[in-house]
Amino acid sequence: METLKRDRFTCQWPGCGLMTGDTSQLVADHREPHRGNxxxxxxxxxxxxxxxxxxxxxxxxxxxRYGA
Incomplete structure (x- = not known):
C-alpha cells in the first residue's frame, strides 16, 4: 500500500497514467525482478x-522478451 500511496494511485507505465482509487485495478510491481532476493x-x-x-x-x- 505504501507504493500505491507514494505513486498517488497512478500507473507509472510510460504513456498510461491511469489514476484510480480502486486498488483491485492496481499492482505493486517490481521494477527489477526479485527472483527470491x-x-x-x-x-x-x-x-x-x-x-x-x-x-x-x-x-x-x-x-x-528479456527473460526477466
Missing part, C-alpha cells in the same frame, strides 16, 4: 504502481 523484494525503490492492464500486457511482454 529478499532485499529486492522489500525495497520500496524497486516497486512501482502499475494498473492491471499495463502489468498484464506490456510489462509482461517486456519481461517475457
Amino acid at each position: 529478499e532485499r529486492l523484494f522489500w525495497d520500496l525503490a524497486n516497486l512501482q504502481t502499475l494498473c492491471k492492464p499495463c502489468h498484464d500486457g506490456p510489462k509482461a511482454k517486456l519481461e517475457a
